[in-house]
Amino acid sequence: MINSELISLHGGHSGQFCCHAQDSLEDLIKAYISKGFKAVGISEHMPPPEHRIIYPDELEQGFSVKDLGDRFSRYFFELERLKKKYKSDIRIFKGFETETVTGSPALVRSLIREFNPDYIVGSIHHLNDRCFDYSRQDYEAIAADFKGLDTMYTAYFDAQYKMILDLHPFVVGHFDIIRIYDPDFEARLDKPEIAERIQRNLSVIKELGLVLDYNLRPLAKGKKMPYLTPAILERAKALGIPVIPGDDAHSKEQAGMFVDKAVQSLKDMGFSTNWPTPRCMTPA
Template identity: 35%
Template sequence: MVWFSYHGGHSGEFCAHAKSTLEEIVETAIERGFTHYGLSEHCPRYRVEDLYPGEEDCGIAGLAKAFDGYVKRAFALRDARAGEIELLIGFETETLPPEGWLDAMTALRQAHPFDYIVGSVHDICGRWVDFSPADTTALAADLGGPEALHLAYFDTVTTMVETLRPDIVAHLDLVRKFEPPRFGFSPRVLSVVERTLEAIRASGGILDVNCAAFRNGYGPVYPLPQILERARAMGIRVTLGDDSHGVKTVGVGLDRSLAAIASAGYDSVAYLTRTDGWREAPLDTLKPGRI
């Protein structure tokens, strides 16, 4: 029996908006019964205008140094804890800088022997879609309204998938983070989502069923049921992501991810191993952790 998550493991040691040390997160994953756990720290950002508020003192050079520190620490922990848990080491990408992001992410991917990468989109042309409701509303207004924002976001995700071909596609509908309860995408947006799903299927990507939305009070897990059901019909595989940012969120909410996966009609979930690559675990064989 297995228990796993591949999008998360962000730590306050290497990420300014996270908590805890990386070792504390790994220890918590072991305590909570994970057999496989992915560490996917955020990649560096390369322009001053892409810094989060509070990162000004760290700066561009500081982010790069922190990421190098993460890589060294993560691989050391993988070896040190090999008898207790199988750690998979990766990173979470950005479509930043707007010009040259693909080269930057590709170079980072090739710089270290990562087990996988998580393909994420958090911006449109350098403007955040998930940082604050006010920022997202302003971006939508500048693009021509909420539907225009959704269309631009999914177009960006499609391009990211087609060009970068990440192993895991993260929080597919992150753009609806600040939408009201019972929100659903318009038919026009869903037609673009269809193209995004087709790109994921063609690239062999695995879809992250991410519990952070539910855990943080932003509606159902990512992606919405209407998208997850379509992904299942298209034969796109799914995996679990706790999107943890400290010990308090390791594994928290993954029961909701499992419930969403089952409701969409899946009977198994994909998990990554270092020796055999991606494997499928039947839903009734999973061993949920101890929270």
């Protein structure tokens, strides 16, 4: 168990290693320490398996696949340095966040062998190799290609199910991020063909001993509801799935933001705050 009530296992994105973040990784670590964190997991994005998966902001800055791979290597080197430097102040768990695109499962396993992370966060940002959460315009275009949001949602939860079975990520990241630009998401998540997939995915998360990310990034953007929705939280609680806060911080100001409130919310719902220790569970 982790000896710290304050925790984030999804986040720590820094401007040093992520084009859409700010500040150095060391500044983020110092921010966690200043806010009373005794443990934190850092989970920077993995590099892309090929050029067409590179994010627009990375392309704008002229990054190639090799550049991003080299940057990822520097990330783990820096993370190890910071882990040693601040070991008397905070326990740092070394991780990374996956993508789910063509070629990513083999790359995830290769990165695990090379960098020996403490854990990984399994996330879905793409459908059919197209990123749906980068902008509302992209989201709507992909939904149109799926002939509607209902089909897009089912494709998302099917892709998530496959990723979970394949990678066994210790943390399943922002489980319901597919609703990011959908104003009617609460009703849509209740539709039978979608609700059944949610229950199936939660059941396999429980079976494999994984944890769910209580992702607080929407709150930092001024929205009212984290990922997960209250209804999904209730389902997770009924199954006995651990739920752990993730600030998904992209700056030192966001490091630890809303985590104290999230911990209290989880307590109020009856979740345990005896957080399980991250471990890498991906089959070879």
